[in-house]
Amino acid sequence: MTSKVICISPIDGSVYAERPVLSADEAREAVARAKTAQLAWQERSLEDRISLVLAGVAKIGEMNDEIVPELAHQMGRPVRYGGEFGGFTERASYMAEIAAEALAPIEVADDAAFKRMIKRVPHGVVLVVAPWNYPYMTAINTVAPALIAGNSVVLKHASQTLLVGERMAKAFHEAGVPEDVFQNVFLDHATTSALIAEKSFGFVNFTGSVGGGQAMEKAAAGTFTGVGLELGGKDPGYVMEDADLDAAVDTLIDGAMFNAGQCCCGIERIYVVESLYDAFVEKAVKIVEGYKLGNPLDPETTLGPMAHARFAAEVRAQTQEAIADGAKALIDPAKFPEDDGGAYLMPQILVDVDHSMRVMRDESFGPVVGIMKVKDDAEAIQLMNDSNFGLTASLWTRDVARAEAIGDQIETGTVFLNRADYLDPALCWTGCKDTGRGGGLSIIGYHNLTRPKSYHLKKAQ
Structure with missing residues (x-):
């Protein structure tokens, strides 16, 4: 029998939405498509990627009248507060604004003998595991800069807000981001851990519980996959x-x-x-x-x-x-x-x-x-x-x-x-101790979603 992800509405305890999870093979196929699509995505100009991401953000804004009651049904936030589009667009827009500077090569020298520089290059496929409490804003913290930097993104959203990932994927696809570049998936914990252990991703970003973060680190152990974690707080x-x-x-x-x-x-x-x-x-x-x-x-x-x-x-x-x-x-x-x-x-x-x-x-x-x-x-x-x-x-x-x-x-x-x-969004969002490690947003967010690549080019004399 196919396993399902189920959202129980806190309003009345009823089943609000449910979706079948991908099998292990289906999940691996999704990752393979993301890897293939990423190669063409990173070759697009930075300006093109920024334009498409911001168009996707705007599409979410067009859905806001539907999103607000949908969030109330999924996680209980009162409709009077109007959803999350203000913070959602603020964060994505700021990351778009600083992208050229944050991702620019560091020029060390360009003289008669050598050209030396450090470029920021995408990790490849980034897995974003997002929480239910601010489901749009927490997801966009990584989704926007990851895509802008040239990565493809696989988004796995919390079961409590399982419709959010679908909304985001629909908006970004309608805006022109290729379907395999930004995928929303429904995965169980075992398949998620298996994919991480198989080195399916270049980077994993997780927001959630301390126990969830520990599971992510255990799955990544020995793979040398970068893991960004925002966990508990007090x-x-x-x-x-x-x-x-x-x-x-x-x-x-x-x-x-x-x-x-x-x-x-x-x-x-x-x-x-x-x-x-x-x-x-x-x-x-x-x-x-x-x-x-x-x-x-x-x-x-x-x-x-x-x-x-x-x-x-x-x-x-x-x-x-x-x-x-x-x-x-x-x-x-x-x-x-x-x-x-x-x-x-x-x-x-x-x-x-x-x-x-x-x-x-x-x-x-x-x-x-x-x-x-x-x-x-x-x-x-x-x-x-x-x-x-x-x-x-x-x-x-x-x-x-x-x-x-x-x-x-x-x-x-x-x-x-x-x-x-x-x-x-101009400051690094980070924590210490059991809150986790890493940093999102700001220029440091881009540094975590890319890797440095050095060029030491000796010119022919």
Whole structure:
């Protein structure tokens, strides 16, 4: 019997979409077509590749009215937020803008005797394994620069958002990108690992869980295939005594709760200096009590269900364990009767928390945040670094030099000052520790999606 990829809608638990997975032989045939097509694709001019990629991006924009409710059905984000096309096009457009400079040969010398240079050449076939939480934006982070750099791309999307890959492939093909240059595939884990182990790809980019990243590395072991990984996170916010309190509360709580807390760089723990702690907590509670939990297709809904009931179960477990260990929950469940014990999960703020509790250590990836009081920068730095993860950290102060000095001491991929939960395509998107390795977007993203090739050309005399 053919195995299937199935999307269970968090709205009502029904099967929203399903697709058969490729057999191992069918998957190998897809890779073979991608390898053949890539050779002609890299011979096209850079300008041609950029034009086709941007045309594909524009086609996605034309589909946005269909995409927005489709995302609500697949992963629960409320339709009021309008999808992801803003960030999608911002990232692709920036990578197109810097492509000529990022991919330009490094000229070492061109004199009477020698021409010496280093070129950036494509890896060949790039496998992109994309997550469900921001399914368009996370995919385009790699898809756009990989194609622009001359690679072909095989996209495997998460089962929770299995229609996203189809949408992207349709858009790019309609724009003129050859079908074998950009393929959307449905694969099971075993076939994916087998393809990687067989050296099917020149580069693999994976965004997802720590366990998933470990599986990718194990599959690639001994193949010398480059692997880029963005895995778990437990991103902190730190509010100092001179912070703009209202801005800090608004931004950090939004960063903790938006998308039902299912953001790669969402805020999962907050440290507030003693003098502002009480006021911060009071304002935070007021914001969260104003949310409306409900069906994401309702334009009045501000907080939809989590993408799957099992994700909500993990957040409930962390919250209940923390309360049993002495934490205090500040949001009254009576204010969120729509919490059904399944995918619909009320937001929660916890105080009297500490790092012995899983909710302050393990990735929650849901609408819960713990807030701790700290004495000074030293204590805040120690707590921010007391984590297995390192994706982003959000600092709140009016003193830029102080923030930079603190940032230098934080084990993280990105340091934010007076903002949070944003991906700047001009900066390298990267992490450390169990968050993974590698870097996407920016000029460094191009460096990871290509390899250097040196030319030492002696001229005949």
